[in-house]
Amino acid sequence: MTLHLDATVTARDVRLTFDLAPGETVAVLGPNGSGKSTLLAAIAGILRPDAGAATLDGTCLFDVAAGTWRPPHARGTALLAQDPLLFPHLNVLDNVAFGPRSAGRSRSESRTLARTWLAEVDAEELADRRPARLSGGQAQRVAIARALAAEPRLLLLDEPMAALDVTVVPAMRQVLKRVLAGRSAVVVTHDVLDALLLADRVVVMEGGRVAESGPARDVLARPRSTFAAGIAGLNLARGVVEDGGVRTPSGLLVAGLHGDDPVPERAAAVAVFSPSAVSVHLERPGGSPRNVLATTVRELEPHGSQVRVQTDELSAEVTAPVVAELDLVPGTPVFLAVKASEVSIYAA
Numbered sequence: 001m002t003l004h005l006d007a008t009v010t011a012r013d014v015r016l017t018f019d020l021a022p023g024e025t026v027a028v029l030g031p032n033g034s035g036k037s038t039l040l041a042a043i044a045g046i047l048r049p050d051a052g053a054a055t056l057d058g059t060c061l062f063d064v065a066a067g068t069w070r071p072p073h074a075r076g077t078a079l080l081a082q083d084p085l086l087f088p089h090l091n092v093l094d095n096v097a098f099g100p101r102s103a104g105r106s107r108s109e110s111r112t113l114a115r116t117w118l119a120e121v122d123a124e125e126l127a128d129r130r131p132a133r134l135s136g137g138q139a140q141r142v143a144i145a146r147a148l149a150a151e152p153r154l155l156l157l158d159e160p161m162a163a164l165d166v167t168v169v170p171a172m173r174q175v176l177k178r179v180l181a182g183r184s185a186v187v188v189t190h191d192v193l194d195a196l197l198l199a200d201r202v203v204v205m206e207g208g209r210v211a212e213s214g215p216a217r218d219v220l221a222r223p224r225s226t227f228a229a230g231i232a233g234l235n236l237a238r239g240v241v242e243d244g245g246v247r248t249p250s251g252l253l254v255a256g257l258h259g260d261d262p263v264p265e266r267a268a269a270v271a272v273f274s275p276s277a278v279s280v281h282l283e284r285p286g287g288s289p290r291n292v293l294a295t296t297v298r299e300l301e302p303h304g305s306q307v308r309v310q311t312d313e314l315s316a317e318v319t320a321p322v323v324a325e326l327d328l329v330p331g332t333p334v335f336l337a338v339k340a341s342e343v344s345i346y347a348a
């Protein structure tokens with residue numbers, strides 16, 4: 001299974017290029033409204049892009065220029081929404097048997113297959129129940145079994161655990177981990193843990209575009225998007241290289257260390273650093289004028305044994321005695337200084 005997709009949805013300002021390798025599970029992360037569901041809808045065929053084309057294993061899913069359109073049921077994809085949407089009048093077994101039955105298999109063969117898939121998601125004992133008598137977690141397991149029973153080439157999951165009670169999420173994650181191993185799947189999630197545990201690769205979306213992509217570990221260790229930096233708990237300043245530092249559009253020059261592959265002057269780059277590398281002052285600190293930002297405290301929040309000082313641009317982490325000594329409250333004007341030795345600079 002190989003997927004190539006190139007799609008523009010003008011009304012949503014979404015413009016995407018997305019590829020999936022055989023057997024690869026990709027987690028799609030991004031802020032609200034960044035286009036994650038639009039990506040799934042374009043692959044599944046419940047949305048018609050205004051431009052672009054897509055192929056699944058060489059079969060054309062759509063090609064706007066050529067006027068080609070393959071309907072959702074003929075795409076070999078299965079989309080699992082947050083809401084399980086089971087058929088209320090059928091019991092669990094027949095819900096799961098529905099796919100194989102529609103594909104022309106006999107009633108008994110379809111039911112045997114359904115039992116196999118229910119076992120796969122630890123839900124065999126639910127076979128005779130009606131959907132109305134299932135908990136949210138049980139219904140979601142059945143929905144996964146039903147999706148798998150249709151033997152899709154590509155499984156699309158839209159926040160499969162978002163509607164579940166927190167107590168059942170760990171067990172569900174285990175089920176998904178088993179089911180997704182070696183399977184071609186795209187999982188939209190808000191949870192970085194899902195990305196780390198379930199996916200071979202993450203794709204980060206921002207503003208209707210793919211902002212970055214790579215193994216979850218690499219993306220979190222060396223984020224290139226504001227969103228990924230946020231979930232990794234890091235500050236990210238984007239700009240162009242000037243005098244070896246990164247000059248941001250707001251004028252801040254962040255000095256730092258380049259890795260083995262220094263970014264040339266005037267090239268786009270990011271400066272990434274931990275909030276603990278940022279110190280907070282009431283007076284402009286002396287010494288080098290670089291790496292100092294005059295700003296205002298927006299929020300203070302506990303973070304482990306430290307206090308996270310949020311401003312619109314950066315966050316700092318200081319101890320509670322420092323907060324008391326500087327008398328920091330939301331609205332306090334401050335100077336933030338960043339230690340160059342703790343800043344990593346790399347290409348954006």
Ligand SMILES: Nc1ncnc2c1ncn2[C@@H]1O[C@H](COP(=O)(O)OP(=O)(O)OP(=O)(O)O)[C@@H](O)[C@H]1O
Nearest residue numbers: 011012013014030031032033034035036037038039
């Ligand atoms: N049915 C729709 N009609 C018009 N615009 C829409 C529709 N659904 C989403 N949009 C817009 O398309 C853009 C992408 O939305 P999308 O739902 O794909 O984002 P998302 O990343 O899935 O967000 P969320 O995390 O909130 O589910 C947003 O600007 C959104 O407002």
